[in-house]
Amino acid sequence: MTRPRQTDLAVLGALSVEPMTGYRLRQEITETLGHFWHESFGQIYPSLARLEAEGFIVAQGGVKASSRVFSLTEAGEAELRRLLELPPESQQPRSALLLRIFFGANLPPGAIAQLLDDHEAQVREKLAQFAGIRANIDADPLAGRHRPYWLATVAAGESAARAQLEWVAQTRVLLGEQCAG
Amino acid sequence: MTRPRQTDLAVLGALSVEPMTGYRLRQEITETLGHFWHESFGQIYPSLARLEAEGFIVAQGGVKASSRVFSLTEAGEAELRRLLELPPESQQPRSALLLRIFFGANLPPGAIAQLLDDHEAQVREKLAQFAGIRANIDADPLAGRHRPYWLATVAAGESAARAQLEWVAQTRVLLGEQCAG
DNA sequence: GGGCACATGTAAGCTGTTACATGATTAA
DNA sequence: TTAATCATGTAACAGCTTACATGTGCCC
CATH class of the missing domain: 1.10.287 (Helix Hairpins)
Incomplete structure (x- = not known):
């Protein structure tokens, strides 16, 4: 029973609003989702690589460019809707x-x-x-x-x-x- | 910058109220601390072994007995106070x-x-x-x-x-x- | 004899953080 | 030219969950 990869949901969701780089993705998540969500670079970049390999996102700017702007493919939009409809599994509380x-x-x-x-x-x-x-x-x-x-x-x-x-x-x-x- | 082992704090705290077995420790944490704290067996038993090795807790009932009741040593009480006085580091939110x-x-x-x-x-x-x-x-x-x-x-x-x-x-x-x- | 609650532990594996390494671009 | 910001990634490791494996004691 592996937990769903919630990072993917946050990444796909953010890219559905506007295409952007991994760096800015982190910024936006920190600034706007910061009070209820958190991601670190160590999560975001592997997630982007995985989502790209699976065809859910594509990079404009080319692989060797120093700045890769990602946007959703149609498959990515479908995947986002699929993940959104999964029941929300809250983390175990630890105060x-x-x-x-x-x-x-x-x-x-x-x-x-x-x-x-x-x-x-x-x-x-x-x-x-x-x-x-x-x-x-x-x-x-x-x-x-x-x-x-x-x-x-x-x-x-x-x-x-x-x-x-x-x-x-x-x-x-x-x-x-x-x-x- | 390693995060503090919060499991140790929960375990020492629970044992400060009453000596008990690892199994019951889990029960008590689930039932009484459940709405703001969570531990699994996979965390509790290694934590007990570590705390015992460090001399913070001792087992009554012997090593080979099927039921080991742990209680705090004096060093364990001091360690509990030390951990309690560390500033609370809340987990990153993820709703x-x-x-x-x-x-x-x-x-x-x-x-x-x-x-x-x-x-x-x-x-x-x-x-x-x-x-x-x-x-x-x-x-x-x-x-x-x-x-x-x-x-x-x-x-x-x-x-x-x-x-x-x-x-x-x-x-x-x-x-x-x-x-x- | 069967089933249940009590009890202990390990191993695999995933999630996530932190620190490190590197380089491009831009503004003072 | 130097510093800050933008940008990408990796590696080591800590924390935690889950599933598995095993056994005891008690009650019906």
Whole structure:
């Protein structure tokens, strides 16, 4: 039972919006999908090579050129639709923060407070980034029919972030009683 | 820059609550930490062997016995505290659902609706599980000083789940306009 | 005797990260 | 000319999953 290669889905999806190089692919994924998806070069280039060999993408600019712009073939568009319709298999959760909270009784109270403070700062930074991503999507002429879908993913991030801020506040009270009591 | 072995932290943490076998370790992690952490046997047994070799845990029941109950040594308690104080490094996010939503323009409208329906059902099931976990923690005599910390992690799950339900409802409206319009 | 839950472990293989190596292009 | 950015790739390795292999103890 091998897991589906999700990198292929991200790569094909990005190329369906606009043809681009592997380098820019990484940039776009980092900037626009960054809050819910991640790819490294070590994944992207092998994925591109594989997809090219399978005829799902073609390079404009030639093999020996220093810059290869990839775009989807018809087979690639079909493959993208096929992958999109597979049921989403979420990764197993691993929250380093919650693991530390769970065993927090082994830590001095100040350490827990620090964890919560740091987390809150990170979440607030994320919220600020979402505002920027939103602005980019609104201004992007390429967005077109994609726009509502893209905004929906930003909304998911914002919703999760706000929930985490509420949880932090609530948890300070819950665990603060411990420290004070 | 090797990533820290987070499995060791989960194993040491669990053994700090109560000595147990590798088999039960997996059970406890699945049942109680399941909503924010995951380990497989293939990780747990090598981790136990390594921690034993390093003197952080010892087995009662002897090497050849069919059931080896592990408990923390003093060095193991110190190691647990050390790992807990390392800054939490969260895994890179990878939401298969949001990836599909993002490229949703390539899918028929019904497929998106189906994704949202399935997701909502999963989240509601999770919420029901949280109620069960809460009840277990309240009833567990072993919880003791751990109780507020354990409840805080459950609260994090509940908070995230509620946010996702709100997002699903909101997204149905946002993307529904697309389908209808 | 059969089946189930408990229990331990290994091996193959995939996914993904990091560090390294290299070179082209462009702007100050 | 020098630095930054753009660009491509590889190799080593860590982390993790899955499937397999094996055995015990208990209850019906």
